[in-house]
Amino acid sequence: MELSERQLQILQAIIYDYVENAEPVGSRSIAKRYDFGVSPATIRNEMSDLEEMGYLTHPHTSAGRVPSDKAYRLYVDDLMKKKSLSNKDKRFISDRLAANCTAFDETIKHAAKLLSEITQLTSFAMTPSSNQDIISFIKLLPADENTVILMIVGESGRIMNTTLRFEVSYSQEVLDILSKNMTVNYKGRTLDEVLESGIIADASSDIEALNSLLGKLRPTFIKTLEDMLDVNLYMEGMTNIFDIPEYSSIDRAKAFLEIFTKKEEFTRKILERADGVVVTIGDENDSMKDCSLITATYHVDGNLIGKIGVIGPTRMKYDEVTSIMEYLTNNLSETFKLTDGKDK
Template sequence: MSLSDRRLKILEAIIKDYITTAEAVGSRTISKKYDLGVSAATIRNEMADLEEMGYLVQPHTSAGRIPSEKGYKLYVDSLMTHSNLNQFEQDIVRKCIVNNVGQMKNLIEETLKLLSTLTNYTAVAITPQGKQSKIKHLQLVQMDINSVLLIVVLDNGTVKNTNINMNVEISKDKLEVISKVLNDKLVGKVIDEIDDKFVGYIKSEMISYSNMLDSVFKGLFSSVVEVDDFEILLSGATNILNFPEFNDVIKARAFLNMLEQKETIVDILNAKGIQKDNVNIIIGTQSSCEIAKDCSIITATYSMNGTTIGKLGIIGPTRMDYSKVYTSIDYVGKMLNDIFNKSK
């Protein structure tokens, strides 16, 4: 059996109706709501064929049909229409991004809130890989004679603050000397390049400050060098509870627990799906996570100078509004890429 134009139109109508209603779709519903030019009996026969071909499933003997994972994949790959955000939506995306340029974490957090609001699903991001970032500025601020605040600004906009307990008393003048030398030596340095050998070189240049530098570098390593390469940010985690597919308490709890597992989220966002330009669409069992097999994930990457520095994702039930989510995350991803690469 082949997929004729009529079968494709019927499948598309069923998917659109099921996305909207979350109820199994019957032939009479399609006949009444969609002008396909054929009778309900003909639609019923075509639906039976689509089920036999694996594009539809019948959850109950007397019920209508719902799309299968295979049906969703065909829809996303060939039938989904690509719309545009309306002018109001485009304006709020642009305002959100422009207002937060220069503060990477704030920018991504606000962008996730916006995506969650636009789509009504859960928005998630892998933040920039900090170890590939460069130190833009470093400052030591004296809190008291034995305590110093270390402030490190990275070129991706991230700011790290660490309190350091010094093992010796330190004056403001000495602190200024150390700050100046460290800025001279470290600004422009990639974090991954700051190793024991490099630290030893700096200490050899400042032998009289060696004890103080031990404490400063300990604070630097704990706040920047030894941290994880990425961070997971979330917005709208409980939005999934608004969908009937996750009304079951056990299922909902399992989904929320999944969102707390950092490595799992990274694996889900990095799964291979249907690629459309900068957008990747992962449907159901394309994900390796058991809980995520009832979900779809749509992701977009953002880059700086040709290097991918992070990824945005929208997670929802497989019955998600693919066209709306695709349009939203594609637009946001392009805006982020434009901003990052214009500013460099």
């Protein structure tokens, strides 16, 4: 069944009102606050229909209506107008973002903080996943008699290293040969390729004399590659949720915060999401029902893709938040295009 124009308008009005006031909306307040030229009774009838269609719910008989997840979905997909930020807001974001631009991770973290401040929600930011990063070179450095450092450098500038200790010592020359050999073998491939294809296992191409060292090195090499794939997750504004009526009970607050204690799981879920601005509402999130999650992607060097997002109650200013995030991620991508992504 199609929704009539008036029903859409009423639904939108209810969403506005509920998002603003966090309280079930009655027919009377809609009739009064928004000028539909009809009486509360008419609105009541429409609301009843909307409820039947699943767009509204009823906490109890004598309460007003609350938009359902389905209503928010409709709103986000069809009703919502892109909100254009005021120049003041834009300048605020640009300035704050530019202010702190020394290290890459710092900038990302800063962006998350900014986002949580503006939206008054809990936000997070992730450093790019490096699985498409390309190996630039591999180097083995002797640290002392028994210690060798394995270092992998990606084209993005990302570096990862691990210290290894051996009983025997290896000469600079041996290590150099092996470094060059490994570099030749793996240079130009993405981390994913190297890890997932069995290339590492195939050592036959390596010089025989180095086989023993290479054997010892292999697990460390894999571990270092995996470390390199790790993304960093920064959370900001966690305590903001205490100011949101939805989470004013201890149980709800606890449930909300527990999401973030499982960082790995959370990270995995975020990485699975599509690029661009993505909104998932309530039940659409397998866990964290009664939350909405909005993520957006930024680019580094036009290649690597990092994510930034906010989490809050389904009752959320979707238009504002998505607009802010779009502007913010564009800005971030721009920043990382010009200055080139430095890494720790």
